[in-house]
Amino acid sequence: MIQEWKRGRVQRRLEDQEGREGLRRIATWIHVFRGEAEARIPRDEAKLCADMAMGRYSCVGKSHSYNGVQIVPGVNAMMMREGGLDRLDYDPATGIATVGASVSVEQLKLFLLGHKRRLINSGNYMQQTVVGALATGTHGFGDRAVMADAVTSVTFLDDSGQRHTLSRGDPEFPYVALSFGTIAPIVELSLETVPTEAFISTSHVNRLSNLRALQKGAIASNWCILPYTDLDDPVMMLHALSPFDPAVKTKKERSGGGFFAPVARWVIGKYQWLDRWVPKWRRPLQRFIHKLNVTQVDRIITDPEDLDYLYDPKKGQAKDRAPDILRGCFSTTYTGYNLAFFVPLEKAPAIVKFIIREADGLRDLGFFLKGVISVRELPGTSDLVFAANHTQPMAAIDLFADPRDYAWLERLQRLVMQYEPDTRPHFGKSALMPEMRDSLGEQHLDRLMAIHRRHYPQGRLMFSERVRAFLQTGKPLPGEPAADANLA
Numbered sequence: 001m002i003q004e005w006k007r008g009r010v011q012r013r014l015e016d017q018e019g020r021e022g023l024r025r026i027a028t029w030i031h032v033f034r035g036e037a038e039a040r041i042p043r044d045e046a047k048l049c050a051d052m053a054m055g056r057y058s059c060v061g062k063s064h065s066y067n068g069v070q071i072v073p074g075v076n077a078m079m080m081r082e083g084g085l086d087r088l089d090y091d092p093a094t095g096i097a098t099v100g101a102s103v104s105v106e107q108l109k110l111f112l113l114g115h116k117r118r119l120i121n122s123g124n125y126m127q128q129t130v131v132g133a134l135a136t137g138t139h140g141f142g143d144r145a146v147m148a149d150a151v152t153s154v155t156f157l158d159d160s161g162q163r164h165t166l167s168r169g170d171p172e173f174p175y176v177a178l179s180f181g182t183i184a185p186i187v188e189l190s191l192e193t194v195p196t197e198a199f200i201s202t203s204h205v206n207r208l209s210n211l212r213a214l215q216k217g218a219i220a221s222n223w224c225i226l227p228y229t230d231l232d233d234p235v236m237m238l239h240a241l242s243p244f245d246p247a248v249k250t251k252k253e254r255s256g257g258g259f260f261a262p263v264a265r266w267v268i269g270k271y272q273w274l275d276r277w278v279p280k281w282r283r284p285l286q287r288f289i290h291k292l293n294v295t296q297v298d299r300i301i302t303d304p305e306d307l308d309y310l311y312d313p314k315k316g317q318a319k320d321r322a323p324d325i326l327r328g329c330f331s332t333t334y335t336g337y338n339l340a341f342f343v344p345l346e347k348a349p350a351i352v353k354f355i356i357r358e359a360d361g362l363r364d365l366g367f368f369l370k371g372v373i374s375v376r377e378l379p380g381t382s383d384l385v386f387a388a389n390h391t392q393p394m395a396a397i398d399l400f401a402d403p404r405d406y407a408w409l410e411r412l413q414r415l416v417m418q419y420e421p422d423t424r425p426h427f428g429k430s431a432l433m434p435e436m437r438d439s440l441g442e443q444h445l446d447r448l449m450a451i452h453r454r455h456y457p458q459g460r461l462m463f464s465e466r467v468r469a470f471l472q473t474g475k476p477l478p479g480e481p482a483a484d485a486n487l488a
């Protein structure tokens with residue numbers, strides 16, 4: 001608890017500096033990666049160009065990525081969210097919205113609501129910049145799950161400050177629309193929107209073995225499992241969306257648990273809270289839920305105007321309400337390090353079972369998975385070359401651990417990659433490693449670098465060392481400790 005309070009204090013100090021130019025500490029969400037950079041605020045495009053001309057630079061959105069993809073120490077960091085590139089337009093004739101690089105996902109969603117429109121898909125948090133979120137392949141679940149899949153055109157500046165616009169149909173567009181900071185700054189982009197609509201949202205507490213049966217008729221699913229319930233058939237919470245049908249009624253069903261059922265349901269309802277504040281109870285409580293074999297079904301109709309219906313189907317936003325089970329299981333985490341990667345869709349249940357076995361085997365070393373293992377299904381495919389589901393339908397697996405344990409998550413990711421070579425990275429959450437070149441395609445990465453070099457011949461656009469290693473750009477640049485120690 002003291003650690004959390006300390007982290008909160010550091011975070012507040014960083015937030016106090018927002019909007020200020022000069023040497024600043026830039027940290028990832030949960031602060032596992034950090035560095036000092038010269039913050040520059042792009043109040044408009046002319047100021048952005050002038051700042052770019054000053055030397056090496058990088059782009060930071062809201063700095064909400066976990067894995068350090070946005071951190072480049074020692075350069076001029078263009079703090080895009082704090083700038084004034086806040087264009088927001090909507091064209092009713094085409095249904096296309098245009099958005100500037102300083103705009104957050106929440107601002108865009110609220111703006112679209114005024115036109116009775118919504119994004120096709122989205123992640124479960126809304127404070128990121130739209131451009132930053134799209135650049136890392138941020139996704140939701142169900143139809144066209146990768147947000148960047150909706151992009152129709154991208155406008156970026158080259159290193160002489162020249163504007164370039166690429167639209168769908170241009171051979172380079174599928175590379176640039178999701179390019180994790182290698183083509184930057186993107187100053188604005190346009191994306192498809194769809195009319196607001198209601199869905200039937202059904203949540204289940206059940207067993208993983210019943211996943212496919214319970215998903216019948218659903219168009220979008222995310223599910224999570226309690227990792228310490230049962231290694232063979234863990235307890236699962238499934239959230240499935242189906243098209244709205246006025247004939248379908250809301251529903252609430254409970255079964256199992258016997259005499260202790262109310263206690264088990266209370267534990268399920270308070271799971272996230274208990275997991276956070278009494279971690280020592282995590283395993284016993286999960287075993288208790290497992291033994292009682294409770295099941296439940298809740299079916300509700302979502303509000304067409306609800307901004308977060310994908311993760312919290314009740315009216316209004318989850319952040320404005322007391323916690324409930326869905327919010328508890330799929331809500332943002334403020335305390336855990338989150339590492340995620342994508343695996344072929346049909347293999348997700350087996351990979352989850354593999355992870356819980358591995359994690360269980362590490363308990364004696366003090367490692368534990370926090371909360372749940374969450375899985376979001378990306379059933380279609382995308383034309384964007386670096387989208388998770390470019391080659392086949394995929395599932396995003398999200399793991400959470402105490403920040404001091406983040407390296408254990410990297411180990412689990414490595415193990416999964418060893419057994420499942422088609423594992424693909426989330427550019428804002430995976431541990432980015434050169435081994436991922438194969439699953440992304442060497443030829444595609446080389447093509448991206450060729451596009452990069454053509455637009456940034458002066459070599460001033462910098463991206464994080466992990467991305468540089470991953471893209472094989474040569475020797476690492478000296479970070480502060482390496483330079484101070486005369487190692488580089």
Ligand SMILES: Cc1cc2nc3c(=O)[nH]c(=O)nc-3n(C[C@H](O)[C@H](O)[C@H](O)COP(=O)(O)OP(=O)(O)OC[C@H]3O[C@@H](n4cnc5c(N)ncnc54)[C@H](O)[C@@H]3O)c2cc1C
Nearest residue numbers: 061062063064065123124128129132138139181184186428
């Ligand atoms: C609480 C929380 C919940 C999350 N939920 C989800 C989720 O549900 N699904 C999911 O997929 N991800 C999720 N994420 C991950 C998050 O969406 C991504 O990491 C996203 O990139 C963060 O956006 P940002 O604006 O903070 O970008 P940053 O982290 O600041 O930057 C990300 C990348 O974008 C580049 N970039 C930023 N701005 C520009 C620009 N103008 N031009 C070119 N490049 C630019 C940066 O250089 C960097 O490479 C979550 C993260 C958090 C903290």
